[in-house]
Amino acid sequence: MKILVCIKQVPDMESRFKLNAAGTWYSDQDLAWRMNEYDEFAVEQAILLREKIGDAEVVILCVGPDRVKETMKKGLAMGADRGLHIQDEASYDKDPFQIASAIAAYASDQNFDLIFTGMQSQDRGSAQVGLLLAGILGIPAVSTIVGFDFDGKEVTVRRELEGGLKSVHKTVLPALFTCQLGLNTPRYPTLPNIMKAKKKELVSIPVGELLKVEALTATTLTRFPDRKGGGVILEGEISDLTAQLMSILKEKTAVLK
Amino acid sequence: MKTLLVAESRQNKLLSGSYETVAFARRMDAEAVMFLVGSESDLPKFDGRLYLVESSAAGEYNPEEHLRLLLEVVAKESPELIVFLHSSYGWDLAPRVALALQASQISEVIDCDGGEMVVPVCNAKLQRVVAARSAMTVVTLQTGAFSLEGVPSGSPTVEKLSGENDTKIRFIGYEEAEAGGVDLSKAGVIVSAGRGIGKPENLAMIEALAKALGGEYGASRPVVDSGWAEHSRQVGSTGQTVAPKLYLACGISGAIQHLTGMKKSEFIVAINTDRDAPIREVADVLVVADLKQFVPALTASLENR
Ligand SMILES: Cc1cc2nc3c(=O)[nH]c(=O)nc-3n(C[C@H](O)[C@H](O)[C@H](O)COP(=O)(O)OP(=O)(O)OC[C@H]3O[C@@H](n4cnc5c(N)ncnc54)[C@H](O)[C@@H]3O)c2cc1C
Numbered sequence: 001m002k003i004l005v006c007i008k009q010v011p012d013m014e015s016r017f018k019l020n021a022a023g024t025w026y027s028d029q030d031l032a033w034r035m036n037e038y039d040e041f042a043v044e045q046a047i048l049l050r051e052k053i054g055d056a057e058v059v060i061l062c063v064g065p066d067r068v069k070e071t072m073k074k075g076l077a078m079g080a081d082r083g084l085h086i087q088d089e090a091s092y093d094k095d096p097f098q099i100a101s102a103i104a105a106y107a108s109d110q111n112f113d114l115i116f117t118g119m120q121s122q123d124r125g126s127a128q129v130g131l132l133l134a135g136i137l138g139i140p141a142v143s144t145i146v147g148f149d150f151d152g153k154e155v156t157v158r159r160e161l162e163g164g165l166k167s168v169h170k171t172v173l174p175a176l177f178t179c180q181l182g183l184n185t186p187r188y189p190t191l192p193n194i195m196k197a198k199k200k201e202l203v204s205i206p207v208g209e210l211l212k213v214e215a216l217t218a219t220t221l222t223r224f225p226d227r228k229g230g231g232v233i234l235e236g237e238i239s240d241l242t243a244q245l246m247s248i249l250k251e252k253t254a255v256l257k
Numbered sequence: 258m259k260t261l262l263v264a265e266s267r268q269n270k271l272l273s274g275s276y277e278t279v280a281f282a283r284r285m286d287a288e289a290v291m292f293l294v295g296s297e298s299d300l301p302k303f304d305g306r307l308y309l310v311e312s313s314a315a316g317e318y319n320p321e322e323h324l325r326l327l328l329e330v331v332a333k334e335s336p337e338l339i340v341f342l343h344s345s346y347g348w349d350l351a352p353r354v355a356l357a358l359q360a361s362q363i364s365e366v367i368d369c370d371g372g373e374m375v376v377p378v379c380n381a382k383l384q385r386v387v388a389a390r391s392a393m394t395v396v397t398l399q400t401g402a403f404s405l406e407g408v409p410s411g412s413p414t415v416e417k418l419s420g421e422n423d424t425k426i427r428f429i430g431y432e433e434a435e436a437g438g439v440d441l442s443k444a445g446v447i448v449s450a451g452r453g454i455g456k457p458e459n460l461a462m463i464e465a466l467a468k469a470l471g472g473e474y475g476a477s478r479p480v481v482d483s484g485w486a487e488h489s490r491q492v493g494s495t496g497q498t499v500a501p502k503l504y505l506a507c508g509i510s511g512a513i514q515h516l517t518g519m520k521k522s523e524f525i526v527a528i529n530t531d532r533d534a535p536i537r538e539v540a541d542v543l544v545v546a547d548l549k550q551f552v553p554a555l556t557a558s559l560e561n562r
């Protein structure tokens with residue numbers, strides 16, 4: 001069985017963001033980069049499946065500049081067999097349709113039985129790339145899965161709906177699934193596995209060899225939101241802060257009798 | 258401009274979020290027709306044409322068939338804009354529709370600026386203004402971003418379409434959330450723990466603060482997903498919706514799915530090391546501090562009162 005996992009490198013969301021010179025996206029300077037949280041569940045699910053069925057190869061794929069190779073190494077250290085890097089210095093400027101098209105151009109003749117993606121990326125958050133990829137490849141897709149089981153023939157997935165409700169579905173392979181938080185417990189790479197990952201294959205292909213379509217959307221600008229919330233901000237010594245909050249709670253709420 | 262609004266139904270009940278698409282069409286000052294896979298027994302209150310497919314025929318989650326039916330309606334109506342809710346139904350179906358029509362898709366729209374759409378990025382720390390480059394555009398609306406003024410009214414002109422429930426993705430059944438656990442909606446004070454607590458042992462200090470305030474403790478999703486707290490304590494779109502007199506969010510960034518569950522609280526205090534955390538948007542007070550120091554200190558002052 002051949003399994004593809006699409007991962008994206010994103011900045012830590014606790015970062016202080018600045019805008020790039022063109023004002024169209026965040027500046028990529030001075031940021032700590034990590035694997036998109038949703039994609040960690042996708043990598044883990046692929047590894048769990050390989051551990052269960054034995055005979056499987058897990059390929060991780062990422063579209064982005066050279067720095068994404070660091071994040072791909074984490075995927076390899078979690079247990080993926082090899083990496084395919086679609087090298088694109090300007091991936092931030094590509095829309096989901098272009099990202100999905102580039103991945104599809106690579107995947108179309110690779111006969112993957114299973115593809116996992118995250119349900120959304122933490123920075124762009126379009127929740128489109130996985131479903132578009134399945135659509136271009138012409139394979140069935142189920143989004144937002146929180147449960148996955150393969151019995152050797154069919155896949156059973158639990159799909160998360162609103163308010164705690166889930167639905168259960170079965171599908172044959174090949175198929176694509178987009179992974180939601182809580183699907184499993186992503187492992188931390190161990191030191192020996194981090195060492196082993198350094199020797200694993202990680203091939204780069206320039207995006208120009210794969211991407212042949214134009215963007216369907218364009219970012220006019222990126223900006224900081226207007227602050228609507230006129231809340232009070234308290235900063236300083238802990239003892240002062242508790243005293244200040246206590247008096248605010250006394251004045252503004254009925255909970256401190 | 259002509260819009261096609263995609264309403265939603267589950268187990269033959271119209272979902273109220275459907276009216277958010279109507280609010281959006283009004284905001285755009287656009288003509289609207291509606292599409293619903295649902296039931297004739299619960300029709301949207303909407304003045305206009307409604308293409309209705311019985312979900313008993315087409316299935317509630319049957320993306321291939323719903324796509325086929327939507328394309329049939331698009332061919333008849335030629336809308337410029339197709340509007341979904343950014344919900345488990347909408348974010349699943351929208352990209353399929355966009356791809357089939359070679360239309361652009363703009364996800365999780367919170368506002369519109371002329372013809373351009375505003376969407377949050379990076380956990381709402383930034384916003385993008387996005388323009389479509391295609392003739393037809395598909396949008397999904399962030400839930401709660403557009404709402405109707407007043408109660409919905411009207412009655413649609415129904416045009417029925419027939420559907421088939423044959424698909425590669427078979428629907429087996431629904432699973433309800435486990436019943437039982439705590440009913441947070443009854444608590445007057447809720448102190449919630451987020452990923453910022455760092456490790457499960459630190460949940461004890463959140464519990465102690467909740468106790469000192471005579472309330473319950475809640476949690477954000479990662480805390481529940483990690484098994485540190487039971488699911489009944491999860492606040493948010495896939496957990497409980499609460500509106501206590503006082504809500505304390507400890508180490509919670511304020512993702513929209515969490516805010517959906519607690520933003521109607523009467524008074525909100527956030528404790529966060531990140532001064533720019535998006536929880537700030539709904540907080541009456543943001544205490545910029547390490548919760549590991551602040552929370553025990555606050556508990557102590559409450560107990561020594
Ligand atoms: C379809 C869908 C449904 C979802 N449903 C829900 C839901 O029902 N409920 C829910 O909560 N989430 C839900 N989520 C997840 C949501 O998007 C966020 O991922 C989640 O709410 C983040 O939880 P958090 O704020 O605890 O963690 P993070 O976003 O990681 O934030 C941690 C915060 O803690 C702060 N911090 C770190 N250390 C400290 C410290 N020592 N002291 C003080 N502050 C500190 C950080 O600055 C940061 O702001 C859903 C997501 C999706 C896609």
Ligand SMILES: Nc1ncnc2c1ncn2[C@@H]1O[C@H](COP(=O)(O)O)[C@@H](O)[C@H]1O
Pocket residue numbers: 006007008009036038039042061062063064091096099116117118119120121122124125126127128129130
């Ligand atoms: N640049 C990228 N490289 C590889 N996979 C990606 C990339 N962008 C998005 N994806 C995948 O698509 C999912 C959804 O992303 P998005 O549509 O941006 O919300 C992510 O969780 C990834 O699995």
